[in-house]
Amino acid sequence: ASLLQTNAFKNVRFDFKTNSLNRRQVLELVYTAERTGVGAYLGAIPFFETKTYLQTAGAIQGTEARHTAVIAAVLNKLYGANIAVAPPANVNNGIDSPLAPDDVLAAVSPFIVL
Structure with a gap:
């Protein structure tokens, strides 16, 4: 939040509605969330104004992957x-694909409770 300063969301909650899901559906939801996180961190890289947080973002992206x-x-x-447990070699040269911020927001918006 300190990086975002006044632009950070306050009092945000998330509701993944897992109470109505079976085990497979929960795993599929988690898979989608983690995959979105991977793309989100990669997609955010061009927006870093300094290198201060790049190492941290890279480490988090690796963990999400x-x-x-x-x-x-x-x-x-x-x-x-x-x-596939990793991006196939014939898709983006085996490298995870970045997601644009608007695509990330569209993917996670159904779960955000303001």
Whole structure:
């Protein structure tokens, strides 16, 4: 919040409505959230005005990517899903794709309670 100063949202809550979901649906929701986080951090890089927070953002993005891989592996193992645990080499050269801020906001807006 200190980086955002007065632009930070205050008193934001999230509601993922998991009470009405079964185990697979919760895992799919978590997978989507983690994958969105990966793209969000990559998409934010061009907006950094200084390098001060780039290392932290890179570390968080890496953690989000590992979370995504684990959830994909769990969905594959438990439910026979066919989700790649890493970006395929033939898609963006095997590199995670960035998401534009507007795309991130559209993806997470249904869960934000202001």
